[in-house]
Amino acid sequence: MTQQLKRPNIVSVIAHWGAAWAMILALYFGLSAVYGNGPRQETFAAHAYAGLTVLGLVVIRLFLRTLLPWPKEESGGSRIPKLVAEAMHWTLYALMVLTPLTGWIVASKMGCCMAVPGLPNIDRLGSGLSIGGPISATTAYDVHVVFVWTLLALISLHVLAALFHHFVVRDTILIRMIPVLGKRAGATSASRAIANSQTLPAE
Amino acid sequence: MEGMSEMHHTMSHMHHGSSSGIVGQALGFAGRLSAELLIVLTSAPVLHVLAALVLLLALAALLRPFFARQTSQS
Numbered sequence: 001m002t003q004q005l006k007r008p009n010i011v012s013v014i015a016h017w018g019a020a021w022a023m024i025l026a027l028y029f030g031l032s033a034v035y036g037n038g039p040r041q042e043t044f045a046a047h048a049y050a051g052l053t054v055l056g057l058v059v060i061r062l063f064l065r066t067l068l069p070w071p072k073e074e075s076g077g078s079r080i081p082k083l084v085a086e087a088m089h090w091t092l093y094a095l096m097v098l099t100p101l102t103g104w105i106v107a108s109k110m111g112c113c114m115a116v117p118g119l120p121n122i123d124r125l126g127s128g129l130s131i132g133g134p135i136s137a138t139t140a141y142d143v144h145v146v147f148v149w150t151l152l153a154l155i156s157l158h159v160l161a162a163l164f165h166h167f168v169v170r171d172t173i174l175i176r177m178i179p180v181l182g183k184r185a186g187a188t189s190a191s192r193a194i195a196n197s198q199t200l201p202a203e
Numbered sequence: 204m205e206g207m208s209e210m211h212h213t214m215s216h217m218h219h220g221s222s223s224g225i226v227g228q229a230l231g232f233a234g235r236l237s238a239e240l241l242i243v244l245t246s247a248p249v250l251h252v253l254a255a256l257v258l259l260l261a262l263a264a265l266l267r268p269f270f271a272r273q274t275s276q277s
Contacts, residue, residue, distance in 0.1 A: 060255065066263035067270055072268040097256065098249070105248050131254070132247030143243045146236060 007071060007176035012064045015097070016177060017059040023155070026050035026100075030148070048107055048116040055100035058093060071176065084117065088154065095150045102144035109137035 007013070013124040029047035035168055101122075166174040223231075243249055 001208075059259070063259060063263050064257070066260045067267055069271055097252075101249055101264055105243075105246070110250075125248065125251055129247075129251060129254075131252035133242070133245055135242055135248065139239050139242050140246075143236075143239050169224060195265075196277035 009064060009068050012061055012068075013177055015057045015061045015064075019054050019061070021055065022050050022053040023096075023151075026054060027148070027152070044107075045116045048103065048119060051100040051103050052119070054096055055104075058096040062093060088158065092151070092154055092158065094155065095147055098146040099144060099151055102140045102147060104136050105135060105140040106144060109135075109140065164171075 008016075026047055029050055032038060033044040033047050036043060094137050104119070104122050107116050107119060162174045162177075164170050
C-alpha cells in the first residue's frame with residue numbers, strides 16, 4: 001500500500017518562509033535606499049544581500065522540487081483553479097529569480113556609486129560564454145522595479161488564496177506549509193479521511 | 204550613491220512625459236516595457252544564470268529516480 005505524501009520536505013518549507021522574510025527585508029531596505037534619509041550605501045547593501053538571499057533560497061527550492069517527490073493536489077474540484085494556482089506558482093518562482101537578478105545587474109553596472117561589498121560583478125560570471133546581448137543599468141533598473149511591484153501583487157494574491165483555502169475551503173494547503181501545526185494537519189487529514197469513508201457507499 | 208535616486212527620478216519623468224491620451228500612454232508604456240523585458244531576458248548575464256539554473260535542474264531531474272526509490276523504501 002502506497003502512502004500519499006502530505007507535505008513538502010522540511011528544507012523546502014524553511015526556504016519558503018526564509019524567502020518570504022528576505023523579500024520583506026529586501027522591500028524595506030530597497031524603499032529606504034530610494035526614498036529614505038538614512039545611510040544609503042549601507043541600506044542599499046542590505047537590500048542587495050536580502051535580494052541575493054531570495055535568489056539563493058528559490059534556487060534551493062527549485063532544486064528540491066525537481067529532486068524530491070512533491071505532494072499531489074487533493075483530487076476533486078474544477079481544473080481551472082488548479083491551473084491558475086500552478087501558473088501562479090511558476091510565475092512567482094520566475095519573478096523570484098529574475099527580480100534579484102536584474103537588481104544584481106544594476107549593482108554590477110553601477111559599481112561606481114552603488115558598490116556592494118563581496119558581491120561579484122555579474123558580467124564576469126559567464127565571461128567564457130558568448131551568449132546574450134548587452135544590457136544597460138537603466139533598462140535593468142526599469143524592469144527590476146516592474147518585477148518588484150508585479151511580485152508584490154502576486155504575493156498578495158498568494159496570501160489571500162492561502163487564507164481562502166484555510167478559512168473557506170478548509171483544506172490542509174496552508175497547514176502543510178506551517179511545520180508547527182504538523183500534528184493538527186495530521187489530525188485534520190485523519191478526521192477528513194474518516195468522514196469521507198463514512199459518507200462513501202459500501203462497495 | 205546619488206546615482207540610484209537620480210535614475211529613479213529620470214524613470215518617473217520618462218513615464219509621465221508624453222501626453223497623447225491615456226490609451227496612447229498605456230500602449231507606449233506596454234510597448235516600451237515589452238522591449239525592455241526582451242532586452243533583459245536575452246541579455247548575457249540573465250542567459251548565463253538561467254543556463255546554470257537549467258543545468259542544475261537537469262542534474263536534479265537525473266537524480267530524481269534514485270531519491271524517489273529511497274523515499275518509497277523508507
